[in-house]
Amino acid sequence: MENNQNQYTPSDYKNKQNVRWCPGCGDHAILNVLHKAMAELGVAPEDTVVVSGIGCSSRLPYYMNTYGMHTIHGRAAAIATGVKTSRPDLTVWQISGDGDGLAIGGNHFIHAVRRNINLNILLFNNKIYGLTKGQYSPTTDRGTVTKSSPYGTTEDPFIPAELCFGARGTFFARSFDVALDTTKEVMVAAARHRGTSVVEVLQNCMIFNNGAFAWFTDREERLNRTIHLRHGEKMLFGKDLDRGLVQDGFGLKAVKLGEDGYTIDDVLVHDAHAESNFLHQQLAMMDGSDLPLAIGVIRDVEAPSYETEVQNQVDSVVAKKGFTSLRDMILKTTETWEVK
Amino acid sequence: MLKNTNVKSVEHVVIRFSGDSGDGMQLAGNIFSNVSAGEGNQISTFPDYPAEIRAPQGTLSGVSGFQVNLGHAVHTPGDEADVLVAMNPAALKTNLKFLKSNGIIICDSDTFRTADLKKAEYTTDDPIKELGIDKRRVMLVPMTELVKQTLADSGLDQKAMLKCKNMFALGLICWLFDRPIESVLAKLKAKFAKKPAIYEANAKVIRAGWDCGHNTHSYMPTYRVETESVEPGIYTDVNGNTATAWGLIMASEKSGRPLFLGSYPITPATDILHELAKRKDLGVKACQMEDEIAGVCSAIGASYAGHLAVTSTSGPGLALKSEGIGLAVMAELPLVVIDVQRGGPSTGLPTKTEQTDLMQALYGRNGESPICVLAAVSPTDCFNMAFEAARIAIEHMTPVILLTDAFIANGSSAWRIPEEQDYPAIKPPFVTEEQLANEWRPYKRQGENFARSWAIPGTKGAMHRVGGLEKDFETSVISNDGANHALMIETRREKVARIANDIPDLTIAGEKDADTILVGWGGTYGHLYTAMEELNADGNDAHKVALAQFRYINPMPKNAIPELKRFKRIIVAELNTGQFADYLQMHLPGREILRINKIEGQPFMVREIVEGVIKHIEEK
Numbered sequence: 001m002e003n004n005q006n007q008y009t010p011s012d013y014k015n016k017q018n019v020r021w022c023p024g025c026g027d028h029a030i031l032n033v034l035h036k037a038m039a040e041l042g043v044a045p046e047d048t049v050v051v052s053g054i055g056c057s058s059r060l061p062y063y064m065n066t067y068g069m070h071t072i073h074g075r076a077a078a079i080a081t082g083v084k085t086s087r088p089d090l091t092v093w094q095i096s097g098d099g100d101g102l103a104i105g106g107n108h109f110i111h112a113v114r115r116n117i118n119l120n121i122l123l124f125n126n127k128i129y130g131l132t133k134g135q136y137s138p139t140t141d142r143g144t145v146t147k148s149s150p151y152g153t154t155e156d157p158f159i160p161a162e163l164c165f166g167a168r169g170t171f172f173a174r175s176f177d178v179a180l181d182t183t184k185e186v187m188v189a190a191a192r193h194r195g196t197s198v199v200e201v202l203q204n205c206m207i208f209n210n211g212a213f214a215w216f217t218d219r220e221e222r223l224n225r226t227i228h229l230r231h232g233e234k235m236l237f238g239k240d241l242d243r244g245l246v247q248d249g250f251g252l253k254a255v256k257l258g259e260d261g262y263t264i265d266d267v268l269v270h271d272a273h274a275e276s277n278f279l280h281q282q283l284a285m286m287d288g289s290d291l292p293l294a295i296g297v298i299r300d301v302e303a304p305s306y307e308t309e310v311q312n313q314v315d316s317v318v319a320k321k322g323f324t325s326l327r328d329m330i331l332k333t334t335e336t337w338e339v340k
Numbered sequence: 341m342l343k344n345t346n347v348k349s350v351e352h353v354v355i356r357f358s359g360d361s362g363d364g365m366q367l368a369g370n371i372f373s374n375v376s377a378g379e380g381n382q383i384s385t386f387p388d389y390p391a392e393i394r395a396p397q398g399t400l401s402g403v404s405g406f407q408v409n410l411g412h413a414v415h416t417p418g419d420e421a422d423v424l425v426a427m428n429p430a431a432l433k434t435n436l437k438f439l440k441s442n443g444i445i446i447c448d449s450d451t452f453r454t455a456d457l458k459k460a461e462y463t464t465d466d467p468i469k470e471l472g473i474d475k476r477r478v479m480l481v482p483m484t485e486l487v488k489q490t491l492a493d494s495g496l497d498q499k500a501m502l503k504c505k506n507m508f509a510l511g512l513i514c515w516l517f518d519r520p521i522e523s524v525l526a527k528l529k530a531k532f533a534k535k536p537a538i539y540e541a542n543a544k545v546i547r548a549g550w551d552c553g554h555n556t557h558s559y560m561p562t563y564r565v566e567t568e569s570v571e572p573g574i575y576t577d578v579n580g581n582t583a584t585a586w587g588l589i590m591a592s593e594k595s596g597r598p599l600f601l602g603s604y605p606i607t608p609a610t611d612i613l614h615e616l617a618k619r620k621d622l623g624v625k626a627c628q629m630e631d632e633i634a635g636v637c638s639a640i641g642a643s644y645a646g647h648l649a650v651t652s653t654s655g656p657g658l659a660l661k662s663e664g665i666g667l668a669v670m671a672e673l674p675l676v677v678i679d680v681q682r683g684g685p686s687t688g689l690p691t692k693t694e695q696t697d698l699m700q701a702l703y704g705r706n707g708e709s710p711i712c713v714l715a716a717v718s719p720t721d722c723f724n725m726a727f728e729a730a731r732i733a734i735e736h737m738t739p740v741i742l743l744t745d746a747f748i749a750n751g752s753s754a755w756r757i758p759e760e761q762d763y764p765a766i767k768p769p770f771v772t773e774e775q776l777a778n779e780w781r782p783y784k785r786q787g788e789n790f791a792r793s794w795a796i797p798g799t800k801g802a803m804h805r806v807g808g809l810e811k812d813f814e815t816s817v818i819s820n821d822g823a824n825h826a827l828m829i830e831t832r833r834e835k836v837a838r839i840a841n842d843i844p845d846l847t848i849a850g851e852k853d854a855d856t857i858l859v860g861w862g863g864t865y866g867h868l869y870t871a872m873e874e875l876n877a878d879g880n881d882a883h884k885v886a887l888a889q890f891r892y893i894n895p896m897p898k899n900a901i902p903e904l905k906r907f908k909r910i911i912v913a914e915l916n917t918g919q920f921a922d923y924l925q926m927h928l929p930g931r932e933i934l935r936i937n938k939i940e941g942q943p944f945m946v947r948e949i950v951e952g953v954i955k956h957i958e959e960k
Binding site: 049075080107330339 | 527634666
């Protein structure tokens with residue numbers, strides 16, 4: 001990825017289409033932040049491809065002045081894999097919602113993550129199907145009443161991070177729609193990561209699931225109920241940064257500095273680059289009740305990326321065999337005879 | 341060497357190798373075919389193997405066969421065999437029906453033990469008698485014992501020794517058909533280049549098999565098979581799946597577009613994935629994806645990114661890819677879909693051949709979704725038609741489905757390796773500077789063939805969005821307008837219809853002025869052609885026929901319907917219940933389309949077509 005900072009402005013990535021999401025939808029904020037993140041990254045619009053599936057969030061490519069594909073339900077990861085594998089020189093973003101990415105597209109999602117192909121997957125999680133007008137999704141909490149669960153759902157949701165780590169993911173970050181700076185920070189980090197980056201953006205659907213994330217986004221309590229993780233920094237949170245996460249047996253515990261004998265020295269330092277995902281998983285599973293919801297980059301480790309491995313393998317066997325054409329290959333590798 | 345034996349000179353001869361699916365019959369058959377091709381024979385082969393990798397040993401369900409027809413003017417693997425090699429009683433029982441009534445049988449008599457006979461469901465201890473076979477036609481050879489004796493000093497264990505039994509049979513057949521044993525050994529040496537001990541053992545056993553025939557069975561006639569004079573060039577032996585893969589590579593070289601394959605293993609198409617995976621050495625990116633859907637979708641992504649993109653599958657996989665192909669129709673992206681047809685519906689008969697995906701290929705998508713459909717007529721024609729599929733996909737910006745089938749995919753024949761100039765350049769309709777300067781829109785039609793231009797990521801000033809939603813004819817932005825939708829549907833239909841301006845005419849073979857035309861499509865060509873020759877040579881003028889074999893199905897060649905209309909009687913022969921006949925009927929309203937159908941998982945026999953045609957002629 002070339003880094004031509006300041007060469008582009010957010011408007012270079014924006015096109016003239018009217019944005020047609022509902023007024024107040026969290027997607028508007030995410031779109032604006034994406035334009036800014038792209039400008040900061042400085043990859044040329046013509047070298048950028050945005051691929052989506054089907055759903056409200058999947059309309060996003062139409063609002064980008066880049067190459068884009070608005071495809072079919074659930075298949076964005078597979079299509080983006082084709083773009084990136086064939087053209088490793090392109091920067092590829094994938095936009096999926098929780099239904100598109102984790103229900104109908106669940107198989108492609110885990111396999112993209114397992115392959116560690118260099119896609120930047122933005123998972124817009126509003127815990128609902130919006131475009132079909134309000135059915136429960138695979139991230140909807142148990143018991144939630146929706147149009148297709150009038151008496152409440154009777155199943156547990158996926159936690160996207162858990163799915164990502166189960167598929168041996170190398171990058172996972174989280175933000176929410178109203179946390180603009182955090183969203184931009186994790187998008188930029190995701191793009192700089194070589195391999196599959198999964199960015200979960202918690203996003204409010206005004207119409208069908210309003211207030212799903214109000215617990216975290218509440219202006220007064222946000223800093224007490226979330227923790228912004230940064231690699232190499234102490235895991236501190238709270239309005240006055242007076243609370244921290246400490247090891248507690250095999251788990252984590254939130255403590256107040258100065259209480260029960262805990263000091264700053266007891267507070268864990270975030271290591272997003274740790275090979276083991278054990279603690280990353282613990283952090284990602286915190287749900288804001290006893291422990292604060294984690295936002296920021298939770299895991300970011302290096303591993304070979306699929307499209308690079310494919311390209312390197314092709315280059316090396318091409319060089320090793322040295323065939324000049326199909327005919328040359330056939331003549332050199334098969335049994336032939338000449339008819340005169 | 342053979343002067344004391346009875347030598348029979350024949351135009352062509354059919355040999356069927358059969359045994360347990362672990363007996364190595366495919367290998368023995370392949371080596372024999374290749375050696376024969378090297379001797380100047382035309383060859384046509386047909387492997388017939390069970391769906392199970394290792395069915396219980398010695399049982400009827402575990403029998404695997406390999407049939408080869410060699411000689412002069414060979415178009416099919418032959419209806420019935422002149423010689424049957426049966427490595428056990430189960431193979432003898434299941435394959436006897438493929439042998440001519442005066443054909444020769446070669447058996448391993450050491451396998452006629454009580455336990456073997458029981459597994460093969462015999463009720464007596466004399467399988468030859470039980471099956472009513474004339475003993476004079478049978479060469480009973482104690483192959484197991486002879487192989488063990490031959491390899492007694494080799495140091496191999498018994499299991500390894502018995503693995504060489506197929507080579508004993510091969511040696512025997514080489515004696516019978518006067519094949520040079522040196523060529524066989526050369527091929528074997530190449531195969532076992534890294535295992536010299538295994539090569540030595542097999543070579544010894546081949547010689548033992550040859551000697552056995554030479555020394556003990558001189559009363560059996562040996563054959564001298566006529567050789568063919570063919571177009572000069574360098575030849576190799578190729579099966580349909582490999583030819584398909586190579587045709588795509590040729591198209592990649594001729595279009596300058598790198599080749600991408602997104603695929604998923606499925607019988608009988610997997611060998612295309614295998615071959616293209618090997619061809620990373622020619623720069624091919626062949627990706628085994630997580631499922632059939634990801635196979636087609638990754639190809640669509642690669643197509644958008646500017647590659648010659650392909651997905652390969654068989655019937656059930658084509659069903660899974662339908663929605664993806666619909667996206668390629670709507671996004672107007674070049675995409676080649678290979679469907680190696682097998683017996684259906686559902687899992688059906690995975691290893692057997694059929695022509696039952698035609699309707700699925702033509703119509704198996706939601707909405708008005710026209711697509712170009714092609715069919716290859718023989719193993720070597722797979723090369724041409726894969727090239728054609730890619731040429732049409734790229735130059736007309738459309739998905740193309742190429743139908744082959746298990747019969748031609750696994751069958752092989754000798755093939756002249758094409759020279760550089762044998763195939764035309766393929767010209768991708770890239771977006772031009774001039775178009776970009778003149779209000780270019782991605783879905784704007786460019787030129788006579790109605791194709792849109794291909795703007796590949798990385799091209800400055802051509803950033804655009806494609807997708808499954810309907811687009812405006814003028815502006816290319818999303819449109820829900822009814823009149824525009826109707827216009828776009830008509831435009832996509834017309835685009836596919838105009839491919840007819842860019843394909844060769846249908847060839848009418850045989851008696852062009854006969855009353856009757858025999859019509860086929862795809863992989864039945866060899867059988868139909870041979871049937872046509874037999875009908876025209878049988879001395880009865882009423883039996884004279886012309887033959888039309890379709891390669892281009894949608895659109896059809898422009899001359900096809902006018903040509904067919906000239907004939908009094910149209911007979912369509914196909915391996916299904918009448919899909920192509922029904923399709924033709926739409927284009928020939930009011931005309932009666934007579935039919936010959938077979939749907940048993942096996943190719944036609946020439947005899948069945950000849951009899952079917954005569955029956956129709958006598959009735960009408």
